Amino acid sequence: xxxxxxxxxxxxxxxxxxxxxxxxxxxxxxxxxxxxxxxxxxxxxxxxxxxxxxxxxxxxxxxxxxxxxxxxxxxxxxxxxxxxxxxxxxxxxxxxxxxxxxxxxxxxxxxxxxxxxxxxxxxxxxxxxxxxxxxxxxxxxxxxxxxxxxxxxxxxxxxxxxxxxxxxxxxxxxxxxxxxxxxxxxxxxxxxxxxxxxxxxxxxxxxxxxxxxxxxxxxxxxxxxxxxxxxxxxxxx
Amino acid sequence: xxxxxxxxxxxxxxxxxxxxxxxxxxxxxxxxxxxxxxxxxxxxxxxxxxxxxxxxxxxxxxxxxxxxxxxxxxxxxxxxxxxxxxxxxxxxxxxxxxxxxxxxxxxxxxxxxxxxxxxxxxxxxxxxxxxxxxxxxxxxxxxxxxxxxxxxxxxxxxxxxxxxxxxxxxxxxxxxx
Numbered sequence: 001x002x003x004x005x006x007x008x009x010x011x012x013x014x015x016x017x018x019x020x021x022x023x024x025x026x027x028x029x030x031x032x033x034x035x036x037x038x039x040x041x042x043x044x045x046x047x048x049x050x051x052x053x054x055x056x057x058x059x060x061x062x063x064x065x066x067x068x069x070x071x072x073x074x075x076x077x078x079x080x081x082x083x084x085x086x087x088x089x090x091x092x093x094x095x096x097x098x099x100x101x102x103x104x105x106x107x108x109x110x111x112x113x114x115x116x117x118x119x120x121x122x123x124x125x126x127x128x129x130x131x132x133x134x135x136x137x138x139x140x141x142x143x144x145x146x147x148x149x150x151x152x153x154x155x156x157x158x159x160x161x162x163x164x165x166x167x168x169x170x171x172x173x174x175x176x177x178x179x180x181x182x183x184x185x186x187x188x189x190x191x192x193x194x195x196x197x198x199x200x201x202x203x204x205x206x207x208x209x210x211x212x213x214x215x216x217x218x219x220x221x222x223x224x225x226x227x228x229x230x231x232x233x234x235x236x237x
Numbered sequence: 238x239x240x241x242x243x244x245x246x247x248x249x250x251x252x253x254x255x256x257x258x259x260x261x262x263x264x265x266x267x268x269x270x271x272x273x274x275x276x277x278x279x280x281x282x283x284x285x286x287x288x289x290x291x292x293x294x295x296x297x298x299x300x301x302x303x304x305x306x307x308x309x310x311x312x313x314x315x316x317x318x319x320x321x322x323x324x325x326x327x328x329x330x331x332x333x334x335x336x337x338x339x340x341x342x343x344x345x346x347x348x349x350x351x352x353x354x355x356x357x358x359x360x361x362x363x364x365x366x367x368x369x370x371x372x373x374x375x376x377x378x379x380x381x382x383x384x385x386x387x388x389x390x391x392x393x394x395x396x397x398x399x400x401x402x403x404x405x406x407x408x409x410x411x412x413x414x
Contacts, residue, residue, distance in 0.1 A: 100332045103335075107390070112312070
């Protein structure tokens with residue numbers, strides 16, 4: 001696996017293009033996992049300094065990458081016809097990325113035409129003609145009056161948004177520990193550990209990850225029956 | 238008016254205008270058909286080869302500018318930096334506008350996946366990009382296009398001197414393979 005150390009990129013697609021690099025454009029053929037994890041790593045680094053507007057674009061591409069990854073974990077469902085595929089988007093972007101490179105070369109040739117310098121025929125003199133009887137005191141009074149008419153800043157009421165925080169990695173480790181300890185348990189048993197809906201989602205994702213990694217096996221005798229989970233790893237003592 | 242007189246008059250008008258002139262304006266002033274003026278312009282363009290002045294063309298607009306080969310000396314004379322100082326992002330936005338014009342800011346940002354308003358503003362200040370109207374869509378967004386000054390900046394005489402996107406992509410990928 002190779003790493004991208006450069007922080008030299010212009011937006012999310014540019015970054016992705018650099019990550020994929022010489023692996024060519026077949027995003028699905030590339031070891032998508034390694035690209036996703038590298039991308040997310042850089043994203044978490046970026047989170048510390050980039051502003052929200054800038055981050056939004058990166059997050060959007062990240063979510064599309066994760067969608068692509070989850071499609072490979074789960075059985076395929078047909079893509080919606082109007083869905084813009086990340087691969088196509090990247091291909092389209094790459095064209096302009098190349099064109100920009102060509103433009104850069106063009107500018108680098110330092111061949112440029114110049115137009116005639118437009119000089120104004122005459123300049124207006126900038127003299128200040130104060131009205132009669134104006135002195136410093138009057139000017140000060142006018143200035144104060146102007147200041148008084150300015151609207152004062154009113155304080156806006158503050159409202160706190162409750163935000164549920166889950167450390168996904170910690171949760172994964174927790175679930176893994178439970179499964180390894182019990183060797184075999186049901187999914188509903190596992191869910192008892194979750195207090196909120198979000199935690200249930202994270203638990204489910206963790207299970208999917210572990211199936212993919214091959215560390216667990218799941219059994220379900222009938223649809224909507226409870227799912228049994230057992231570890232494939234030998235007991236370590 | 239003879240052909241030589243007409244060409245001479247066109248030359249004078251382009252010189253004093255010092256900005257892009259529409260062919261119709263030239264034809265109207267000369268009371269001559271547009272086709273004839275176009276032909277005279279074509280001849281003038283080729284006659285200027287090797288001279289200190291060039292006639293550039295963008296669509297139906299023509300402008301007289303300094304010859305690109307004199308860029309080094311002219312920039313020294315004008316005390317202007319010749320080095321390309323456009324950022325990678327700016328070049329990318331320029332490429333998108335040039336090949337897809339007219340485009341909205343949304344079109345550009347969708348393609349790049351990143352906010353581009355600041356880059357766009359800088360390009361407009363430089364006169365390389367301009368507003369050309371509004372799109373008849375929700376919110377009537379502003380449409381942008383590249384300007385004649387972009388051609389001067391690149392040192393090309395007309396837009397068709399810049400290869401189209403398809404052949405550009407083909408040649409650059411050939412080179413890397």
